[in-house]
Amino acid sequence: MQTFTNDAEQAAYTLAEALSEKALSCMKHAEEAAEAFRAGKMAMRRQFKARGLSEAEADIRWSGTSQAARAIADNSFFMSQASMYNNAAAAQYAKALYLKAK
Numbered sequence: 838m839q840t841f842t843n844d845a846e847q848a849a850y851t852l853a854e855a856l857s858e859k860a861l862s863c864m865k866h867a868e869e870a871a872e873a874f875r876a877g878k879m880a881m882r883r884q885f886k887a888r889g890l891s892e893a894e895a896d897i898r899w900s901g902t903s904q905a906a907r908a909i910a911d912n913s914f915f916m917s918q919a920s921m922y923n924n925a926a927a928a929q930y931a932k933a934l935y936l937k938a939k
């Protein structure tokens with residue numbers, strides 16, 4: 838682990854750590870949204886199978902529901918947020934290392 842001695846280095850490192858934690862939180866939300874999509878799709882398949890209909894019909898019906906659309910939108914949103922926070926954290930880590938080497 839790097840040790841940062843002055844205030845500017847420590848501030849950049851602390852901000853990077855906070856941004857990394859925020860990115861991790863966003864990734865967890867994205868995973869939850871993906872799991873909600875998968876669980877809904879499987880439930881729809883079970884319902885259609887009980888009625889004697891195909892999985893393809895269930896998938897088509899599921900993809901048209903508002904729950905599926907919301908799960909996909911949430912996943913996309915949280916993934917983009919996680920990417921943004923990870924990039925910002927990388928920039929702050931680089932800044933801390935730059936200030937340390939200076």
